[in-house]
Amino acid sequence: MLNAILADDEPIIIKGLKKLIPWEELGIAIVGEAMTGRGLMEQIELTQPDLVITDISMPDGSGIDVIKEVQRLQLRTKIIFISAYQEFSYAKDALAFGAVDYLVKPIEKRLLLEAVGKAMTLLQEANEDQSSKGKLAVYEQKDKKTQLEELFDRLTQGDIRWEEAQRKLQALNTQFTGPCFSVLYVKLAHVQLQDGRWGEHEKRLLVFAVSNLVDELIQLYGSGLVFRKGENLCVIVNHMHVEDDLQPLVSEMRDKILFYLKIHVTICIGMPAHSLQDIRQSYLSAVETMNYSYFEKDGTILSWSQNERRGGSDQLLADAKQAVIKAVIAKEKQQVQELLGSFFEHAAAGANGRKESAILIVYALLTDLMEEMSAVGIDPQVSSEQRKDWQQRMHQFYCFGDLIAFINARILDILEQVSTAGGSREAQQMKMIKEYIEEHYSENITLESMASQVFMNPYYFSSFFKKHTNENFKQYVTNIRMKNAVRLLLQTDLLVYEIAEQVGYHNPRQFSDMFKKSYGKLPHEYKSQIKG
Structure with a gap:
């Protein structure tokens, strides 16, 4: 049976x-x-x-x-x-x-x-x-071309021993024009393939047409073959010397595919292999290079040699992120848009060709920004479900440009929240701050302690206070203390050191110096002049 x-x-x-x-x-x-x-x-x-x-x-x-x-x-x-x-x-x-x-x-x-x-x-x-x-x-049962395609597919995958591959090549009586091989990895534009007008049948026909066109061009330049790798194409180019320039061939491939078939392709050139035995290394370098296509436009030509010049600075990336956060909280919309451009450049470099790393970097910008907003007393109004939805959508984007557009939109939404979070609420905060200073000026009030009272970080509190009073926090507190010192000096019989303690100075000398700096005379001189 x-x-x-x-x-x-x-x-x-x-x-x-x-x-x-x-x-x-x-x-x-x-x-x-x-x-x-x-x-x-x-x-x-x-x-x-x-x-x-x-x-x-x-x-x-x-x-x-x-x-x-x-x-x-x-x-x-x-x-x-x-x-x-x-x-x-x-x-x-x-x-x-x-x-x-x-x-x-x-x-x-x-x-x-x-x-x-x-x-x-x-x-x-x-x-x-x-x-x-x-x-x-x-x-x-198959023709020689099909057998070769399957053999090279297995060679690039690394699932066939070299001795067995040699035997099959000999059985097929295969001759090559040169000793060197390079792999080109070809990816069709995702946007066009996902167009609703394209059915599965049409997509297969398109890939078949691209394959035929590429195969014809290879034969004009020398020898080689083309086979499928999932939705992509793997192109084997056989050539004479390691230093042979494949850029003209690749450029013509891209341009003719666009001209005749009206579709963009991204092509990655793998490192040249000195012999057929090393072709898997060429294939792996081309696939690794294709990772960088996430950060490029459709129709780009990439080479394995570019990978050695890539990389970013963690410190520059951290600085760029912090600059964006500060600009958002300071409500500087134009500056935010300029700084975001710099941040995304550092993010792309820091991701080093890895889509997942890029997503983590830009998502960290959103989470850090929302934490900073909470620290300065602004509710981001973003639920945990919304954050999860953001993450899912970010993973679905096909290119870094789409991710940038999404993050820009989220940042602008947050900026709008920050801008509208002011007004009466900020006025109430300032009223509370001034009342607190009036009641506690005799204590050791610092910028840090005051900031914590209103749940702001010191950096934001400093700019917030100056924006609403046109003077820095330390000077404002000093002015309050000096006004009360004058009141006590003229309306009571307290000694200078007693007045100093009551307005927040434990050192009478420091108090006298600060008083003279404010009014031009020492406390007892000022009192004698006024009473005289």
Whole structure:
């Protein structure tokens, strides 16, 4: 009895397939069902079925991805594709990757029986030949180009030993024009791919068209090949010297793709490999460089060599953040916008190509700002649910520019809160501060102790006090003490040292000096002059 798995993202299709032909009479047991590409691959790896009948267009992994996985695992599993799409390109791709057959929905019973029979015949032939040729059966069903693409895919992934790769290259009789290899990593513009006008089918056709155009350009410059890496493309360029400049080729790729296909691509140039054995290092450097595309516009060309010149200063970043916070609390809107530009530059440099780091840095600006607002007596009016929502949205942005726009909007909202938090409330705060000084001037009042009374930090309290009185805090307290000293001097018979203590001075000499500085005479001289 042979084992089979049925897969389609529509349960009704799976149900129909189970009833369409007499599976048990044919000697086939249905051992599994799947509705996603990932689920199908997990079942294949677990049960290693003889036959898989699957829709070529599946969520979370296409049928082509599934057949690639089957071949990577070197399973004898035969695959029959079904699809609602009738384009020849799908059938061509499916058959090129080794599918037994390609059937168009709605499935005809006769065609399904024929395809299953063909698969059973192939399985029987495979069972009759268990020699080493059996391991190469998957490769023998495909053309040389497809085999090379799969081989280079495994080389870049690092899941094939070099000795085995050499044997496969020799079996394919592959010749290269030069000893050096470089990997180009190509990413299609996310915004255009996510446009609602693009369906999954159209996206695949677009990637296929980009792949063909890139392949043609490589052949004009020398030799190489192109293969898929998820939604991106991996381009292998074979060239003569390590120092060869690939910039002209890459620029032409980007420009012609935009001209003919109307889509932006970001291309990253990996470090050159001296031999095919080192090609994984070139691939990894290109992928690492692609991380920096988060901070760039679509259509940018990046090179691995730029990574060595990147990096930022933690101190400059901290200073830039603090400058923004101070400007917001001081209600300097124009200055805030200018300082934010500097902060984002330092944030991008400090993230060092890591999206997560960039998000943490800019989110820290928001949280630190709100903490500072609370410290100066301003309620940020942001709930914990809002903060969580901010974090989730920040992770969804595809590029740093979108993140900047979001943070700018939040900062402007907060700035508006700070601006409207003044008025009558600030007037009430100043009234309370002045009343407190009038009542406690005889005590040791400092800027820090007064700031804590109104729940402000000393820096903000100092600027806040000067804004509302046009004099600094220390001078204001001194003036209050001197006015009360004059009152006691003229209306009582207290001695100078007694008056000094009552207005907050424990040192009579210091009090006399401060009095003379304020009124031009020592206390007893001032009293004699007034009474005389």
